[in-house]
Amino acid sequence: MRSFFQRQGKFRPLTKTDERGQDAPTIPEDLWTKCPKCGELLYTRELERNGRVCTKCSYHFRLTARERIDLLVDANTFEEWDTEIRPVDPLEFVEPGGSYKDKLVKTQKKAAENESLITGKGTINGRPIALVVAEFKFLGASMGSVFGEKLVRAVERAVDQNMPVLTVNASGGARMHEGLYSLMQMAKTIAAFHRLGEHRLPHFSLLVDPCYGGVPASYATVADVMLAEPGALIGFAGQRVIEQVTRQKLPEGFQTAEFLLDHGMIDQIIERGNIRHTLTILSDHYVGRPATAQTGYPKGLLADEPIEEEETVVVEVPAGGEA
Amino acid sequence: MTDEIVVTAPESTLTAMDRVRLARDPNRPATLDYVNELLERVVELRGDRSFGDDQALIGGLGTFRGRSVVWLGHQGGTNTKENLERNFGMPRPEGFRKARRLMAHAEKFALPIITFVDTSGADPGISSEERGQATAIAECLLQMIGTRVPIICTVIGEGGSGGALSISLGDRMLMLENAVYAVASPEACAAILWKDAGKAAEAAATMRVTAADLQRFGMIDELILEPIPAHEAPRDTIQTVGERIEHHLNEVIAEWNKDDDASITAMLDKRYDKYRVMGAWTTV
Numbered sequence A: 001m002r003s004f005f006q007r008q009g010k011f012r013p014l015t016k017t018d019e020r021g022q023d024a025p026t027i028p029e030d031l032w033t034k035c036p037k038c039g040e041l042l043y044t045r046e047l048e049r050n051g052r053v054c055t056k057c058s059y060h061f062r063l064t065a066r067e068r069i070d071l072l073v074d075a076n077t078f079e080e081w082d083t084e085i086r087p088v089d090p091l092e093f094v095e096p097g098g099s100y101k102d103k104l105v106k107t108q109k110k111a112a113e114n115e116s117l118i119t120g121k122g123t124i125n126g127r128p129i130a131l132v133v134a135e136f137k138f139l140g141a142s143m144g145s146v147f148g149e150k151l152v153r154a155v156e157r158a159v160d161q162n163m164p165v166l167t168v169n170a171s172g173g174a175r176m177h178e179g180l181y182s183l184m185q186m187a188k189t190i191a192a193f194h195r196l197g198e199h200r201l202p203h204f205s206l207l208v209d210p211c212y213g214g215v216p217a218s219y220a221t222v223a224d225v226m227l228a229e230p231g232a233l234i235g236f237a238g239q240r241v242i243e244q245v246t247r248q249k250l251p252e253g254f255q256t257a258e259f260l261l262d263h264g265m266i267d268q269i270i271e272r273g274n275i276r277h278t279l280t281i282l283s284d285h286y287v288g289r290p291a292t293a294q295t296g297y298p299k300g301l302l303a304d305e306p307i308e309e310e311e312t313v314v315v316e317v318p319a320g321g322e323a
Numbered sequence B: 001m002t003d004e005i006v007v008t009a010p011e012s013t014l015t016a017m018d019r020v021r022l023a024r025d026p027n028r029p030a031t032l033d034y035v036n037e038l039l040e041r042v043v044e045l046r047g048d049r050s051f052g053d054d055q056a057l058i059g060g061l062g063t064f065r066g067r068s069v070v071w072l073g074h075q076g077g078t079n080t081k082e083n084l085e086r087n088f089g090m091p092r093p094e095g096f097r098k099a100r101r102l103m104a105h106a107e108k109f110a111l112p113i114i115t116f117v118d119t120s121g122a123d124p125g126i127s128s129e130e131r132g133q134a135t136a137i138a139e140c141l142l143q144m145i146g147t148r149v150p151i152i153c154t155v156i157g158e159g160g161s162g163g164a165l166s167i168s169l170g171d172r173m174l175m176l177e178n179a180v181y182a183v184a185s186p187e188a189c190a191a192i193l194w195k196d197a198g199k200a201a202e203a204a205a206t207m208r209v210t211a212a213d214l215q216r217f218g219m220i221d222e223l224i225l226e227p228i229p230a231h232e233a234p235r236d237t238i239q240t241v242g243e244r245i246e247h248h249l250n251e252v253i254a255e256w257n258k259d260d261d262a263s264i265t266a267m268l269d270k271r272y273d274k275y276r277v278m279g280a281w282t283t284v
């Protein structure tokens, strides 16, 4: 399979991925990474160059929020917002391992992020877009007060600056340590997107692995266009909970992106290598670039095979577009 | 918010878990008890027009204090048979889609909405996932936040997570003294963080799930006292709740005119602001 990502040198050196058991490199010095799906030993540099998609079986490895942003936006266009907002411990929550306050300090150090959501703006092939990207390695991208506040501010800025919003959604569920503050972020975020809709600005939602609980039960599944990465697990209740409660065996492929597509819950499954192209087209439809100003679009359906991306400011030309 | 003196719960020796147990007491009045006691000319409106009718989340028309309203509420059962029919008060996607339909219906006919919140949560089953449980809740929330009629919500029992939130976005949020409202059940929280569902009492305490806690955090507009716990004085409790709903509904309706867009926008802006400020964070 060809490499999707031609913009070499754009990616920062990847950090170790040992925070996720499934992606943990098993070979010393991280020179090689084993694909958890097909078992192929992949040359790590080659994997990174391919947007962390297995070159043999197309398995989509999880990305950090910053890796994701690097893949999405034009080089050097990302401007991060609201980095000064930090979590607090309003409930004085105590769990067996200690206080939430201490947990936050430890997590911030370990994840090298201040919270579980990164927001900002950038351009995709020159089209401005507000980005709201979940960081799963920070407490499972659970939705706490900072998540909600940063998201709402990003959406409000998108309204002010007349931009579409892309949310990249992964979440393990609620931030239990923030109690009802966590639940109320569902209300707060959905209210913000209601406003965005009133301004006729689109919300594109990209569901990535894994996405559960309050995030898909609020703003992430009522976007104007619902996209998901291949193989991503998405649902309301987690699989272990469902098995425990129902004592039933889960069907094959349950809660995968493909399952959601079959059940009518999403518009498209998008290969990582196609996402910029898809967002470029979508952005033009909703934010109003006339089609005549563009050249080279193929007729017919959006291809569902990876498209060779060419780095042009105007628009990408999918080579051999039709699947 | 009202200008009146805020009622706060009296000092109590009850623990958070005691309140959880009270909230779940099977003899505590449930949605249908309120509907039967407070509303006249009640017509249940059933079905999501797509797949089925969910008896765990019910709704319809009724006359409340001389005014036609749309009512919605969670409803469990009082015996095994009824619990199975009502899925223990845990709505499936059809319930949320029906709620959404009835909210849009209320909007079409400019009828205020009153809701009764009482569920341990949304159904966590295989078929609910297949039919889009997360999406159904989300669509219900999106409808509710923008619904152009006054909405008064009351937590009467257990407010469990997204299933409870689905009919809780309104202009006023009331809560009975012995009701609880939580992002996850204490048992689920304990199972995850303590690795032991038996530690629910510890989890309930630190999660701050009581009406008094939520009043302190500014998440409810009124705490309705239960001088005698609701299951021991159901009729009195229902009447008190009815009075408080009427009071808040009258206040919101006073500033709302179904034929005046500006008044509707003002109401929706207030509703937006109500949730906009919910959160606890700091800046560096």
Ligand SMILES: [Zn+2]
Residues within 6 Å of the ligand: A035, A036, A037, A038, A039, A040, A054, A055, A056, A057, A058, A059
């Ligand atoms: Zn592979």
